Amino acid sequence: MKFVLLWSDFLFFLLVAGGVIFGLWARRVEHQRAAWRKVGQSRVGMAAATVLVLFLAVALLDSVHYRERLPGEGEHYAVEVRSVLDALLTPLRTRPEKTYSAPLATHSFAKENIAGEGRDFPRLKFGGAHLGEALSRHGADIALRCAQGLGLGAVAGLALWLAGLPLRRRAPHLAWDAVFVTLGVFCLIAGPLAMLAQGYHVLGTDKVGQDVLYLTLKSIRTGLLIGTLTTLIMLPAAIFLGILAGYAGGWIDDVIQYLYTTLNSIPGVLLIAAAVLMMQVMIDTHPQWFSTSAERADARLLALCAILGLTSWTGLCRLLRGETLKLRELEYVQAARALGVSSGRILTRHILPNVMHLVIIAIVMDFSGLVLAEAVLSYVGIGVDPNTISFGTMINTARMELAREPMVWWSLTAAFVFMFVLVLAANLFADVVRDAFDPRLAR
Amino acid sequence: MTLLTVRDLTVEIGAARPVEGVSFEIAAGETFALVGESGCGKTLTALALLRLLPEAARIESGSIRFAGEELLALSEAEMRKRRGGQLGMIFQEPATSLNPVMTIGAQIAEALALHGGGASEAKAVDLLSAVGIPDPARRAREYPFQLSGGMKQRAMIAMALAGAPQLLIADEPTTALDVTIQAQVLELLARLQEARGMAMLLITHDLGIVAQQAQRVGVMYAGQLVELAPRTAFFSAPSHPYARRLFAALPAAGRRGRLQTLPGSVPSPAQRPDGCRFASRCDVALPVCAHEPPPWREIAPGQQVRCHLEEPRKVGAGGTAQSGAAVPEPPPATALLAVRDLAVHFPIRRGLLQRPVGWVRAVDGIDLELPAGRTLALVGESGCGKTTAGRAILGLQAATRGERLWQGEALKGLAPQRMQMVFQDPFGSLNPRLRVGAIVKEGNPTADVGALLAAVGLEPEMAKRYPHEFSGGQRQRIAIARALAVDPQLLICDEPTSALDVSVQAQILNLLVELQEERGLAYLFITHNLAVVEHLAHQVAVMYLGRIVEQGSVDEVMRTPQHPYTQALLAAVPRIDTSGKADRERLLVPGDPPSPAQPPPGCHFHPRCPRAAARCRAAYPEAVQLSATHGVRCFFPG
Incomplete structure (x- = not known):
């Protein structure tokens, strides 16, 4: 086995490490700790944070990549790059059906010519295979697995609650009940899912027979990456140029304004399409850069993040420029100037902290917007690599599926539910964070 | 009826x-x-x-x-x-x-x-x-x-x-x-x-x-009426201790030195005491005041009061100030800062190429001298250019022409160690994201925050708190402490009390007087409030449309104003005399101040001036020196 560190993995781990370092720093700084304590006291905030941590855990598991050692002599490794998540979900990954099947079905979704029997719905290869011929036990089997799963979930939830008791004792003022209720609900949903997934395709299968539950879980990493990396790429430019334009004024302001008005007046999709296609050509003409197809797909994902970042900084930049124009005239900035404080210090001490709430709002708004943008770009064929599993590609294929009669609704529903939970949790969490950091709301 | x-x-x-x-x-x-x-x-x-x-x-x-x-x-x-x-x-x-x-x-x-x-x-x-x-x-x-x-x-x-x-x-x-x-x-x-x-x-x-x-007056305090009286009765003998302290806190002529202040501030509606709501700030409170709400009773025909005291008006300090002692006149000093022909013009830009087509003459050539340890008040109505003048003197605003001489030596740009500014809006002048300690240290990282906070009448522990936890008056104290941290000799105060209540204004004015005595600070006090000027200033300059029309010691300008605009300003202030009779016959100036972009030709004041003559429309009057200190720019002073 050989570990593979893709560029996106590296950046993602860097991001997480940055988050951890920030957390350790915030623990030491008293007013940061006070603000985060307020987040911890909010039920909504803690519940949303728990959901986000669960999503993050899935994404992290999906970011540890490796290549398996091939049996036989010498150092030979599989061409396929797998992640820890793939390994954990091996049963889901390795049981493809022929084509569409509905959630929990035992038979295929479409009629086929079966040798000797005429046209009928063929049995699935794996879904409900353990039932054998006793199809009348289908309902009872599902109910039994649900009950087992619920029992298992309840036990796991209880165990988590017991394990959490010392935490509650150490920090009794935090909203632990919200955390454990969320975890409990998660266990009660995940338990039956896990039990059912052993015998069925819980969320059905797609056109080529892949398990939809597996696809949605794999999409989480792509969504989180696009949502966070793009924002990270755009933030420095937006913040720096925005507050510089607002504070400095004069020709600097003019240059920055011309820059973003020009960029804004080019249709965004056109610009992205051009950049992605150029990137594509570059990748195709230099196959020697990439040793595996996973690396190529990864390069394309990063390129997409960068391009989205380069085109989406203008909105935040304009917003920050306007806010800085207002702040610049405020008396505390004037007082700082009168005290001879340097411009750089004024920008970092007085302007930046007072526009941070706008930045936090922008990050969250953009997060959901970018996940959606990825779907739109995949729709016109300039999104992520077709091999990359993402909410966008799932929604894109759902376009054809919804046009079928009868309709194939499960992959869209699955993608929608997961995306909805992810974006909702992120929005709620950011709201709580913003309120906690706004001294004007402090009580 | x-x-x-x-x-x-x-x-x-x-x-x-x-x-x-x-x-x-x-x-x-x-x-x-x-x-x-x-x-x-x-x-x-x-x-x-x-x-x-x-x-x-x-x-x-x-x-x-x-x-x-x-x-x-x-x-x-x-x-x-x-x-x-x-x-x-x-x-x-x-x-x-x-x-x-x-x-x-x-x-x-x-x-x-x-x-x-x-x-x-x-x-x-x-x-x-x-x-x-x-x-x-x-x-x-x-x-x-x-x-x-x-x-x-x-x-x-x-x-x-x-x-x-x-x-x-x-x-x-x-x-x-x-x-x-x-x-x-x-x-x-x-x-x-x-x-x-x-x-x-x-x-x-x-x-x-x-x-x-x-004709009749009701005084409210913390959500209740505390006194209800006919005007004459109220102004000749206010009964409730709060009403009396309000009068005492008013700055006025002949009341130099310390103003009587009300300690603390109005209790918030969420946490009101059981007894009399004024008890904690009252100087004549009885033990009963703390837990029993006072009755609402009639003490004279038409005059009702909410107080426990049997005859409230006879107890405690009267409506006048405690100390009539004037500020000891510091010895005449040499000019700390001299301003010569200072002007700030803003271009009015029009058209595609944004060429200036005219100028707003916000400040149009002013001369001032600020002696060390004294207070010069710059008085005028809004739009007369007094704030711009203050900013230009400080160096925050580039001057179009003119110079500033610090003890004879020309200044360029800001001089943070010499001059500092206190702003009008106590809510906009402190960064809400910084702690008080960091705010005070802004200009001088080695400043002793505790000592500075103590000097402006705050607790040293308050350094750890954020500005939103403070009232307007306390915020203004913090702003003053921040300015004092660099140990300046001149403080430019731009309407520092106009956003504050009367009782809090008195606290801040007292603080400024104390600081002047202790540290020998000079003040350039920019204000529209003439009562504050009389209370605080040693010298006064009156501004109208970018120019100083009259300048002199506080007695000269306030007692014997020579310029018709100064006279009109003084007459326009509603005054309380002890009989409570308002002076109805006042000199009213007609019209509005003209725009500084198109000042009237000749004397800027002539369209509103009762004494205007043909001369006034033709040329701006030169300064007439009436005494060593008293100057006026009018053809017909008196």
């Missing part, structure tokens, strides 16, 4: 009661003034009368009878007919009370259509001329932005008059206006009231306006 009777009015916001048990009456044709500091519930009381309370607030109990009718029993539709009809209202800020996209005439016509028996342009024009707007037919076709602040307030009054109200509720009607315009508007209100027999509920924090306009 009683027009309005309010009984036990209580307003609730959540669990808090910002107005509690308020009862008063207003007779037809009478002016009743409601006085108090901010947050005492005056505006909520007025809004409750009109049933226009904000969403969160509701009238918990009480009765409001207007012209024999219970207003609280009316349906919303019936109430709407009363509002703007029999009950008119004018608000504090004329700039935001008019719709910017409708002409003045159309807005008045709207009010007429609803309450005045049909809209007609002629009626609208009549109303505009009734409120003293010159050329009303033309003004009726103009939009609010074409009118000055005073004109807008007159137009608001015209709208309120459209319904021929029996009661006019005026909520701080002149607070946003300059003192000469305020005098015009107050005079207009008094005239209209007399002509139409209207009753008026006047809400104000300015005791001078009360003395001049009101």
Whole structure:
């Protein structure tokens, strides 16, 4: 086995490490700790944070990549790059059906010519295979697995609650009940899912027979990456140029304004399409850069993040420029100037902290917007690599599926539910964070 | 005949009661003034009368009878007919009370259509001329932005008059206006009231306006009426300790030195004490005051007071200040800072290429001398350029011409170690994201924050808190501590008390006087408040449209003003004399200050000046030196 560190993995781990370092720093700084304590006291905030941590855990598991050692002599490794998540979900990954099947079905979704029997719905290869011929036990089997799963979930939830008791004792003022209720609900949903997934395709299968539950879980990493990396790429430019334009004024302001008005007046999709296609050509003409197809797909994902970042900084930049124009005239900035404080210090001490709430709002708004943008770009064929599993590609294929009669609704529903939970949790969490950091709301 | 009777009015916001048990009456044709500091519930009381309370607030109990009718029993539709009809209202800020996209005439016509028996342009024009707007037919076709602040307030009054109200509720009607315009508007209100027999509920924090306009006075404190009295009785002998302390806190001539202050601030509606709400700030509180609410009783005919003291007016300090001791005159000093011919012109840019087509002469050549350890007051109305002058002297604003000499040596740009500034708005002058300690250390990282906070009368532990935890007065103290951290010799104070209540203003003024004595600070005190000038300043310079029209020692300028503008300014200030009789015969300056972009030719003041002659239209007068210190720029001083 050989570990593979893709560029996106590296950046993602860097991001997480940055988050951890920030957390350790915030623990030491008293007013940061006070603000985060307020987040911890909010039920909504803690519940949303728990959901986000669960999503993050899935994404992290999906970011540890490796290549398996091939049996036989010498150092030979599989061409396929797998992640820890793939390994954990091996049963889901390795049981493809022929084509569409509905959630929990035992038979295929479409009629086929079966040798000797005429046209009928063929049995699935794996879904409900353990039932054998006793199809009348289908309902009872599902109910039994649900009950087992619920029992298992309840036990796991209880165990988590017991394990959490010392935490509650150490920090009794935090909203632990919200955390454990969320975890409990998660266990009660995940338990039956896990039990059912052993015998069925819980969320059905797609056109080529892949398990939809597996696809949605794999999409989480792509969504989180696009949502966070793009924002990270755009933030420095937006913040720096925005507050510089607002504070400095004069020709600097003019240059920055011309820059973003020009960029804004080019249709965004056109610009992205051009950049992605150029990137594509570059990748195709230099196959020697990439040793595996996973690396190529990864390069394309990063390129997409960068391009989205380069085109989406203008909105935040304009917003920050306007806010800085207002702040610049405020008396505390004037007082700082009168005290001879340097411009750089004024920008970092007085302007930046007072526009941070706008930045936090922008990050969250953009997060959901970018996940959606990825779907739109995949729709016109300039999104992520077709091999990359993402909410966008799932929604894109759902376009054809919804046009079928009868309709194939499960992959869209699955993608929608997961995306909805992810974006909702992120929005709620950011709201709580913003309120906690706004001294004007402090009580 | 009683027009309005309010009984036990209580307003609730959540669990808090910002107005509690308020009862008063207003007779037809009478002016009743409601006085108090901010947050005492005056505006909520007025809004409750009109049933226009904000969403969160509701009238918990009480009765409001207007012209024999219970207003609280009316349906919303019936109430709407009363509002703007029999009950008119004018608000504090004329700039935001008019719709910017409708002409003045159309807005008045709207009010007429609803309450005045049909809209007609002629009626609208009549109303505009009734409120003293010159050329009303033309003004009726103009939009609010074409009118000055005073004109807008007159137009608001015209709208309120459209319904021929029996009661006019005026909520701080002149607070946003300059003192000469305020005098015009107050005079207009008094005239209209007399002509139409209207009753008026006047809400104000300015005791001078009360003395001049009101027949009866109600003093509110922390949601309750604490005293109700006829004007003469109130001004000759205020009874409630709070009312007496309010008078004592007023800066005025002949009251130099320390002002009496009220310690602390008004308790918030959420945490009011059980007993007398004023007990914690009262200097004559009895043990009973802490836990038993005082009774509301009549101590003289028509005079009621909410106090435990048997004869409140005989106990404790009277209405006058404790110390009449003047500030010891420091020895005459050499000029710390001299300003020569300082000018700040802003270009007016037009067209595609943004070429300047004209100049706003905000400051147009001023000469000042600031001696060490003394206070120079720069006085003028809004728009006269006094703030720009202050910023230019500090170096925050680049000057178009002129120079600043620090003990004879020319200054370039900022001089943070020598001069510092204290700003007007205590809420905008502190960064909400920084702790007080960091704010104070802003200019000098090695400053001793504890000592500085102690010097401005705050606790050293407060360094760890954020600005939002402090009241306006405390924030202003923090701002002063920040300026003192670099140990400057000159402090430029730009209206440092105009956003504060009277009692807090007194605390800050006392602090400034103390700091001057201890540290030998010089102040350039920029203000429009002449009472503060008399209290604090050693020298005065009066500015009009970018130029200094009169300059001299405080006695010379305040006692024997020579320039007609100075005289008009002094006359326009509503004053309280001990008999409580307002001085009705005042010199009113007509018109509005002209724009500094197009100053009148010759003497800038001549269009409003009673003494103007042909000479004044031709040339700007040179300075006439009347004494070693007293100079005036007028052809006809005296």
